[in-house]
Amino acid sequence: MKEITKKIQEIATKLFAEGKIDVFLAWEQEGELDFETKAYVARNTEDVKNIVFNEYSIYNIANTLLKFRDTQDKIGIAAKGCDSRGIVRLLEDLQIKRDRLYIVGIPCPGLKDPLTAARNYGGLGKKTAEEGLAKKCLNCTQPNPVIYDELVGPEQTPRQQGDRFAKVKEIEQMSADERYKFWEDTLSSCIRCYACRQVCVACDCRTCIFDEMKPQWVGRENSTTDNMMYHLVKHAHMAGRCIECGECERVCPVHIPLMLINQKLIKDIGELFGGPEAGMQYVEGSKPPLSVYREDDPDSFL
Amino acid sequence: MKVLSKAKLTTALNKLNDAAEVFVPMQKGEQSAYYPWKSFKDGQDELMLEALNVYQSPKNAVFPQTEKMYGIKTEGVKINIDKTYEDPHPTIIFGARACDVKGIRALDDVFLTKGYVDSFYNARRSANTIIANACYEPGPNCFCNAMDVNPIDPEGADVILRDTGDAYVWESKSEKGEAVTKLIADLLEEKEVKLPEAKPFKQNVDYSGVAEKLKSMFEHPLWDKLSEPCINCGACTYVCPSCHCFDIQVKMWGEEGYRFRTWDSCMYEEYTREAGGGNPRGAAKQRFRQRFLHKLQFFTERYGTPLCTGCGRCIIVCPTKINIVKIIDAVKEAEING
Amino acid sequence: MANHEHEAGHKCTCGEQPLVPTIVEVFDIKDRTPDIKSFFVRNVDGKGIPFQAAPGQCGMVSLPIGEAMISCTWQEEQEYLEFAIKRVGLLTDELHRIEPGQQIGLRGPYGNGFPVEDCKGKDMLFIAGGIGLAPLRSFIKYCFKHRQDYGKITIIYGSRSKADLVFKEEIFDLWPKEPDTEVFITIDNEEAGWDGHVGFVPAYVEELNPSPNNTIAVICGPPIMIKFTLQALEKMGFSDEQVITTLEMRMKCGIGKCGRCNIGSQFICLDGPVYYLKQLKQLPPEW
Numbered sequence: 001m002k003e004i005t006k007k008i009q010e011i012a013t014k015l016f017a018e019g020k021i022d023v024f025l026a027w028e029q030e031g032e033l034d035f036e037t038k039a040y041v042a043r044n045t046e047d048v049k050n051i052v053f054n055e056y057s058i059y060n061i062a063n064t065l066l067k068f069r070d071t072q073d074k075i076g077i078a079a080k081g082c083d084s085r086g087i088v089r090l091l092e093d094l095q096i097k098r099d100r101l102y103i104v105g106i107p108c109p110g111l112k113d114p115l116t117a118a119r120n121y122g123g124l125g126k127k128t129a130e131e132g133l134a135k136k137c138l139n140c141t142q143p144n145p146v147i148y149d150e151l152v153g154p155e156q157t158p159r160q161q162g163d164r165f166a167k168v169k170e171i172e173q174m175s176a177d178e179r180y181k182f183w184e185d186t187l188s189s190c191i192r193c194y195a196c197r198q199v200c201v202a203c204d205c206r207t208c209i210f211d212e213m214k215p216q217w218v219g220r221e222n223s224t225t226d227n228m229m230y231h232l233v234k235h236a237h238m239a240g241r242c243i244e245c246g247e248c249e250r251v252c253p254v255h256i257p258l259m260l261i262n263q264k265l266i267k268d269i270g271e272l273f274g275g276p277e278a279g280m281q282y283v284e285g286s287k288p289p290l291s292v293y294r295e296d297d298p299d300s301f302l
Numbered sequence: 303m304k305v306l307s308k309a310k311l312t313t314a315l316n317k318l319n320d321a322a323e324v325f326v327p328m329q330k331g332e333q334s335a336y337y338p339w340k341s342f343k344d345g346q347d348e349l350m351l352e353a354l355n356v357y358q359s360p361k362n363a364v365f366p367q368t369e370k371m372y373g374i375k376t377e378g379v380k381i382n383i384d385k386t387y388e389d390p391h392p393t394i395i396f397g398a399r400a401c402d403v404k405g406i407r408a409l410d411d412v413f414l415t416k417g418y419v420d421s422f423y424n425a426r427r428s429a430n431t432i433i434a435n436a437c438y439e440p441g442p443n444c445f446c447n448a449m450d451v452n453p454i455d456p457e458g459a460d461v462i463l464r465d466t467g468d469a470y471v472w473e474s475k476s477e478k479g480e481a482v483t484k485l486i487a488d489l490l491e492e493k494e495v496k497l498p499e500a501k502p503f504k505q506n507v508d509y510s511g512v513a514e515k516l517k518s519m520f521e522h523p524l525w526d527k528l529s530e531p532c533i534n535c536g537a538c539t540y541v542c543p544s545c546h547c548f549d550i551q552v553k554m555w556g557e558e559g560y561r562f563r564t565w566d567s568c569m570y571e572e573y574t575r576e577a578g579g580g581n582p583r584g585a586a587k588q589r590f591r592q593r594f595l596h597k598l599q600f601f602t603e604r605y606g607t608p609l610c611t612g613c614g615r616c617i618i619v620c621p622t623k624i625n626i627v628k629i630i631d632a633v634k635e636a637e638i639n640g
Numbered sequence: 641m642a643n644h645e646h647e648a649g650h651k652c653t654c655g656e657q658p659l660v661p662t663i664v665e666v667f668d669i670k671d672r673t674p675d676i677k678s679f680f681v682r683n684v685d686g687k688g689i690p691f692q693a694a695p696g697q698c699g700m701v702s703l704p705i706g707e708a709m710i711s712c713t714w715q716e717e718q719e720y721l722e723f724a725i726k727r728v729g730l731l732t733d734e735l736h737r738i739e740p741g742q743q744i745g746l747r748g749p750y751g752n753g754f755p756v757e758d759c760k761g762k763d764m765l766f767i768a769g770g771i772g773l774a775p776l777r778s779f780i781k782y783c784f785k786h787r788q789d790y791g792k793i794t795i796i797y798g799s800r801s802k803a804d805l806v807f808k809e810e811i812f813d814l815w816p817k818e819p820d821t822e823v824f825i826t827i828d829n830e831e832a833g834w835d836g837h838v839g840f841v842p843a844y845v846e847e848l849n850p851s852p853n854n855t856i857a858v859i860c861g862p863p864i865m866i867k868f869t870l871q872a873l874e875k876m877g878f879s880d881e882q883v884i885t886t887l888e889m890r891m892k893c894g895i896g897k898c899g900r901c902n903i904g905s906q907f908i909c910l911d912g913p914v915y916y917l918k919q920l921k922q923l924p925p926e927w
Binding site: 030031036037038039040041059063064067114115118119121122123124125126189191192193194195197198199207211213216219220221222223247250251253254255 | 329331332333334348350353354355356357358367368441442443530531533534535536537539540541549551553562564565566567570571572575586614615617618619621622623624625628
């Protein structure tokens with residue numbers, strides 16, 4: 001990983017020196033503890049020395065791109081597999097232009113979750129067992145960047161093994177009542193903090209539907225009804241668009257298994273519409289399946 | 303000294319639970335928070351009294367995430383407020399650390415002082431007793447001592463427990479404390495035990511002068527750099543033991559419904575968005591700055607003590623690893639131009 | 641500015657439950673402009689009003705759909721409270737659709753009000769833009785009611801267009817007739833049938849060049865108008881202790897608890913909304 005860090009720093013320095021970029025988005029380790037790794041915006045060659053790629057560089061850096069969508073900056077960005085799918089998501093949603101980006105692709109070996117490490121170190125709640133790879137990395141189907149200008153590092157093998165949708169199928173087998181009870185229990189702990197929404201790359205609406213008051217679509221009450229509505233609506237907006245980066249589940253302060261909902265949608269959309277999954281390839285002008293109308297669209301779910 | 307053997311803890315909790323709803327720090331699956339004792343599932347859940355703290359704070363007991371306020375019924379042009387939902391059922395927070403006790407005292411300052419007494423908070427708080435758990439070994443993120451908190455003698459606790467290994471020293475500090483002591487009087491033994499040694503803090507945070515310095519730093523460029531990683535997600539405000547901002551909204555079904563209040567966060571874009579469309583804090587940096595100034599300067603100016611309690615939860619839960627300690631350090635080091 | 645302390649005999653709706661409104665009746669509604677209406681409010685039994693509103697104080701007006709903090713533009717003895725409300729959002733939309741006889745929720749009085757006592761013996765300069773005249777009207781009418789306590793009164797008022805001028809009867813007819821009183825009106829753009837002054841309020845103020853001698857200036861209007869008017873007054877020699885304005889922020893609880901309306905350590909609903917410029921300059925520039 002130190003190798004990759006060095007390479008990224010070299011590329012960033014070169015890009016700054018040649019005036020090809022105004023900012024470079026990557027990660028930095030702010031502090032002595034390695035899990036204190038966070039998103040970083042380098043603005044000049046001085047800043048480049050702070051860039052790292054370590055085993056906690058898990059934060060989806062494509063989310064930081066949203067802060068630059070209205071500026072004119074030329075942007076260099078270091079992107080893992082999941083991050084690169086996030087970039088494709090933003091390109092498809094017309095949130096950012098390809099010619100503004102210089103993408104340094106990093107085939108990702110799987111990383112650890114700094115939030116778990118912070119919790120264990122900080123002493124809150126029960127210590128989790130052996131600190132292995134983050135859950136989202138264990139299920140990774142696309143560690144290699146799908147879009148890049150330059151690659152650093154050897155190609156990686158997807159880590160997902162067995163039936164990708166095993167857990168989803170388990171829930172599909174439940175009766176309607178059992179399923180309702182499962183989701184009622186699971187979503188009852190939601191505190192409506194909206195961390196899942198803020199960290200999601202695909203949540204790029206200027207004014208989120210949940211911030212509208214005229215009319216108010218979902219109440220703010222922390223009740224079963226409102227909590228369920230929030231999650232159903234939020235994740236339904238991800239149908240055909242979710243890039244399966246797993247950040248929502250990772251940052252949730254009450255550890256709701258949000259990826260179950262997203263994976264169910266990915267499975268269904270795959271079965272109904274076929275085609276490449278969201279963010280897997282960038283073709284200019286392409287749109288997610290639910291943003292396109294075709295006469296022969298499947299409608300069995302209507 | 304009065305001592306409660308840990309072997310009798312479950313009995314004590316059960317006895318207390320007969321008189322009031324007891325909230326204890328518990329691990330349920332992946333989550334840890336202050337849950338009602340009666341929801342404890344033997345074999346599945348775990349009591350976390352010996353852990354440093356739990357992920358969520360106990361402020362829920364006196365300031366729930368969602369709280370009904372009053373019922374509304376309409377009939378033609380008439381509006382009727384038929385009932386209000388003050389809830390005076392007795393509660394006990396068992397095992398609160400000093401930082402969390404300070405959080406509730408901060409809520410007391412907000413809701414019970416400065417001219418108006420919030421009736422909903424008052425009802426819950428009057429019926430609430432705090433049994434604190436003295437903290438002898440601060441964690442790596444802890445800095446309550448810099449925030450006006452004494453970890454082994456938390457001010458505002460009705461009873462203080464001191465963990466001696468196989469038992470708790472039970473120290474009643476107030477009238478409410480005496481009342482709950484009576485409930486379990488027969489479980490307490492009278493004996494002298496050695497108190498644990500208070501270990502030092504692992505980090506030294508110096509808050510002195512920060513509130514004063516911040517007064518002239520509203521437009522300081524350091525806010526640009528510090529706020530850059532923030533994604534305004536609100537997780538910090540929801541796990542914080544002293545965050546108190548709330549929204550008031552309504553649920554109506556035709557002619558009947560109720561007004562309720564719910565936690566809100568200064569991190570959200572629509573928090574200060576006015577009906578006409580103007581928004582004094584439309585930019586993420588402004589909201590970020592508001593949060594930290596509120597914690598470290600505004601509250602200190604208004605109530606004489608910082609709103610931050612030094613519990614370290616926000617540091618652990620932030621997805622982009624923003625750290626209030628680092629912000630305090632940055633403020634201390636910042637240069638102020640003329 | 642004093643905080644709201646409960647003195648003995650203090651009459652406000654809050655009682656023991658400051659967040660629960662009293663139900664009152666809107667017995668009359670008058671159109672003032674295409675998007676501003678005056679709502680006249682009294683107790684449901686027709687006798688009296690729910691609270692005493694000092695000039696500049698506000699009430700939290702509500703329908704089931706929501707609550708909004710509106711300044712009380714005038715309290716007529718013990719007969720009614722008048723609120724001038726502009727249609728801008730969820731609640732005000734619905735308020736503009738109600739008919740006389742409709743009941744609404746009301747709680748208050750909130751806010752510190754204008755310093756009517758401190759201003760006694762001074763010449764008063766009222767500067768308002770758009771709906772900003774509504775809060776000032778309570779102070780202006782108070783001055784007329786206690787005419788001998790105040791010196792010369794000058795009112796400078798402007799709005800987008802002739803139709804958008806509020807309280808037309810008062811500004812054109814009644815107030816200019818009051819003793820030692822001058823009223824100057826302006827609209828933003830030229831318009832057929834208007835032969836009065838055309839131009840923005842801050843520029844008009846500079847043009848009229850009122851003297852700061854023994855004068856207190858009270859300003860209310862859109863933030864941009866306040867900003868430029870303050871600059872103009874400063875240029876004309878008004879000191880920070882001679883200028884008063886009222887601030888606004890989004891409000892929910894109205895009693896300084898929900899955290900939303902703060903500017904620095906001040907809650908605008910409770911410690912404000914009326915501030916001397918001197919106090920404003922000590923607050924963070926978020927207004």
